[in-house]
Amino acid sequence: MLADVWLVTDKDLRIEWRSRVTLSQVVPFALTVLVLFGFALDANRGVLNAATSGLFWLTVLFVTVVAVARSTAIETADGARRALLLAGIEPAAVFFGKTLAVALQLLGVEILMVGGVLVFYGTTVESLPLLLATCAVATVGIAASGTLLGALVAGVRARETVLPILLLPLLAPVLIAASRAFDDALGVLAVDGWAWLGLLGGFGVVNAALGTLAYGRLLEEA
Amino acid sequence: MSIVVLRDAVVLLGRFPALSGVDLEIGAAEVVLLQGPNGAGKSTLLRLCAGLLRPHSGTSVVLGHDLSKSRAVVRRSVGLLGHDTALYDDLTVTENLQFLARAARIELEEVGSALDRLGVAARLHDVVVGRLSAGQRRRVALAGVALRRPELWLLDEPHAGLDQGGRDLVDGLVSEAAAGGATVLVASHELDRTLALKTRRVTVAGGTITADVVDACAVDTDSVDTDSADTDSVDTDSVDTDVVDACAVDTDVVDACAVDTDSADTDSVEADVTGVAGGRGS
Numbered sequence: 001m002l003a004d005v006w007l008v009t010d011k012d013l014r015i016e017w018r019s020r021v022t023l024s025q026v027v028p029f030a031l032t033v034l035v036l037f038g039f040a041l042d043a044n045r046g047v048l049n050a051a052t053s054g055l056f057w058l059t060v061l062f063v064t065v066v067a068v069a070r071s072t073a074i075e076t077a078d079g080a081r082r083a084l085l086l087a088g089i090e091p092a093a094v095f096f097g098k099t100l101a102v103a104l105q106l107l108g109v110e111i112l113m114v115g116g117v118l119v120f121y122g123t124t125v126e127s128l129p130l131l132l133a134t135c136a137v138a139t140v141g142i143a144a145s146g147t148l149l150g151a152l153v154a155g156v157r158a159r160e161t162v163l164p165i166l167l168l169p170l171l172a173p174v175l176i177a178a179s180r181a182f183d184d185a186l187g188v189l190a191v192d193g194w195a196w197l198g199l200l201g202g203f204g205v206v207n208a209a210l211g212t213l214a215y216g217r218l219l220e221e222a
Numbered sequence: 223m224s225i226v227v228l229r230d231a232v233v234l235l236g237r238f239p240a241l242s243g244v245d246l247e248i249g250a251a252e253v254v255l256l257q258g259p260n261g262a263g264k265s266t267l268l269r270l271c272a273g274l275l276r277p278h279s280g281t282s283v284v285l286g287h288d289l290s291k292s293r294a295v296v297r298r299s300v301g302l303l304g305h306d307t308a309l310y311d312d313l314t315v316t317e318n319l320q321f322l323a324r325a326a327r328i329e330l331e332e333v334g335s336a337l338d339r340l341g342v343a344a345r346l347h348d349v350v351v352g353r354l355s356a357g358q359r360r361r362v363a364l365a366g367v368a369l370r371r372p373e374l375w376l377l378d379e380p381h382a383g384l385d386q387g388g389r390d391l392v393d394g395l396v397s398e399a400a401a402g403g404a405t406v407l408v409a410s411h412e413l414d415r416t417l418a419l420k421t422r423r424v425t426v427a428g429g430t431i432t433a434d435v436v437d438a439c440a441v442d443t444d445s446v447d448t449d450s451a452d453t454d455s456v457d458t459d460s461v462d463t464d465v466v467d468a469c470a471v472d473t474d475v476v477d478a479c480a481v482d483t484d485s486a487d488t489d490s491v492e493a494d495v496t497g498v499a500g501g502r503g504s
Contacts, residue, residue, distance in 0.1 A: 003324075004325065007321065007324050007325060011310070011313070011317075011321055014312075014313060014317065015310055015312040015313060018312040018313070018350065019312050074310065077310075077311060078306045078307055078308065078309060078311065079304055079305075079306030079307065079308040080308055080309070080310055082274065082302070082304060082306075082308045083308035083309070083310075083322070083366075085274060085297055086272065086274075086297050086298075086300070086301075086302060086308075087321075087322060087325035087326065088297065088298035088325055088326055089325050216294075220274075220276075220293075
């Protein structure tokens with residue numbers, strides 16, 4: 001199972017590396033959004049500091065839409081989904097493989113975005129472990145739910161527009177919990193960031209379980 | 223042993239009955255040509271046999287597995303070449319096949335020989351598939367099917383887009399597969415190619431089988447009396463099918479070409495001639 005998970009992850013990352021979509025489009029998009037938020041709120045430095053966590057994770061959600069759309073498109077082009085079905089790989093392995101590939105791409109973008117926030121917004125980090133843990137746990141949940149939803153809309157003709165309409169509301173709990181955990185990590189609010197991290201973990205576990213159970217069916221029906 | 227057993231099989235695409243009561247039984251090592259007009263249900267039939275579609279009703283058993291219960295098992299043992307190539311454009315030729323090989327637990331060394339078998343030049347092995355011509359992509363897709371060495375080959379218009387050399391390679395591949403004990407279903411409109419390959423012709427129209435004809439063009443037809451052909455006087459002792467036919471001669475007449483032509487008795491056996499007209503060149 002683990003070998004198949006890595007097989008799918010390796011395939012998706014290799015395709016991503018070749019197409020350079022994340023590097024040439026997603027990263028500039030994410031940094032541009034951060035800068036534009038900065039321009040909009042720069043007049044009141046206090047508001048910008050208070051909103052930094054929310055802006056960061058909102059940008060991550062926008063990036064997620066692009067990353068998931070790419071991940072889904074890989075399998076819908078030229079009947080490649082059929083190759084996955086016939087390849088004999090367990091659907092759960094395909095799900096976790098694609099989730100891992102999306103998660104690794106998002107983590108890469110988030111690391112750059114954290115640098116962007118520190119530079120552009122002048123933010124300081126008070127708890128690096130909490131910040132890193134929040135990125136890791138939230139990203140796994142985001143990638144899992146995105147991959148699951150990507151399979152759900154794969155057969156829909158207007159999936160590019162349907163995906164964000166369905167995905168963004170679904171990720172609202174992540175936006176709230178990750179923003180609160182980040183508030184604690186950045187010292188913006190006196191909240192228990194680790195407790196919010198637990199909520200993020202629960203979100204990830206639920207989506208991973210749903211993906212394990214439903215992904216095969218969605219792959220077949222798409 | 224029957225590789226494919228369909229009894230009154232119905233497949234719905236949405237609400238549309240793409241297959242509406244198909245009866246078909248195919249044995250091991252048979253080469254079967256599926257023919258019929260566009261939209262007849264040939265590709266749907268192949269996809270059903272590949273375990274990609276769920277039968278709505280009827281009995282559908284492939285390689286001994288009921289398709290309504292265990293399609294995943296069937297999918298591991300079949301090779302399907304569809305209209306699209308099912309390759310990843312941003313992976314190289316070798317990477318595409320290595321992906322398939324790893325997934326199927328096949329030695330990576332076999333990737334090279336599969337590509338060689340399909341005449342994919344070594345200089346193309348490290349080229350991304352997206353840069354290949356349609357014919358080259360088709361060859362790589364066929365190499366992917368050959369690499370898996372499936373028990374059941376399902377080929378949808380395998381000659382499409384291929385040059386003469388490629389078409390000959392496909393014919394050789396099908397012959398080799400059948401000789402090795404695999405069963406091959408070929409859906410094709412290119413009868414000039416496939417008539418030379420097949421041992422049996424199945425005509426699909428309107429989602430059902432309208433004709434099922436065994437043909438022995440590939441065997442020695444000299445020993446068969448085609449002049450006296452009569453559907454009531456054909457020896458089908460050695461052939462488990464509806465109609466025995468010899469396409470190399472006048473296809474308007476049902477002729478006597480048994481699979482084992484040495485034992486063909488053209489004077490004594492009855493044949494069921496269901497749908498003969500539908501099996502002619504449609």
